[in-house]
Amino acid sequence: MKKLKKTRRSRRTRKDDYDHDDEVDGPVIDESQLSAKELLGLQQAEERLKRDCIYRLKKQPRSYPSAKYACKLCDVLIESVAFAHKHIKEKRHKKSIKEKQEEQMLSTLPPPTASQIKAIGVAIENVVQEFGLSNEDLEKRLNIKTVMEDVLHQKLPECSLRLYGSSCSGFGFKTSDINIDIQFPASMSQPDVLLIVQESLQNSESFIEVDADFHTRIPVLVCREKQRSLLSLCVFK
């Protein structure tokens, strides 16, 4: 088997790939040399191979004169029916044929009926109700931010906190982290602010499991709000 050159493929449609190569005259398989029984056997074998997108070449490519078949899925040339059977069992071919079958299945699916669309709508609505963030959840998150802000204001009166991400857009789960970032005056340096915030949260009764990672690209503090057990992720920009 031989992989065709990429440049050839890009210039032509896949179907034509093997048919216009520099070709050898004469039939790819000389059927006149076969008995009626052999010919029938060959035809049946080739019919089977077509289901795997392997076709007999119309002409033999000069660059690979012993090639008799081509797998249109994998763009490979194949020397015989036996090698084609071997090729069918290869992992990459199996993967390609599976993808093709899935594509065919999806493209022939009938459009959904009105009742199916309605059922999916109801199912999504239920998931949103059960797991999605309600207005009440968003309010709680805003409240947590305010509690944290009050804690920090004792030592950092000029800093403010800002919710972002799902707590802001509402597009998240009840269990989603709360993302908060801190804004501080230009006169202060980020490491100083971070250390004070870390200390303040550790000493606060409202927040537990305070953990810091200041070595990431964006330094981060992670903690949990005690009452509601929600994870608060503070990102400092």
Ligand SMILES: [Zn+2]
């Ligand atoms: Zn293949």
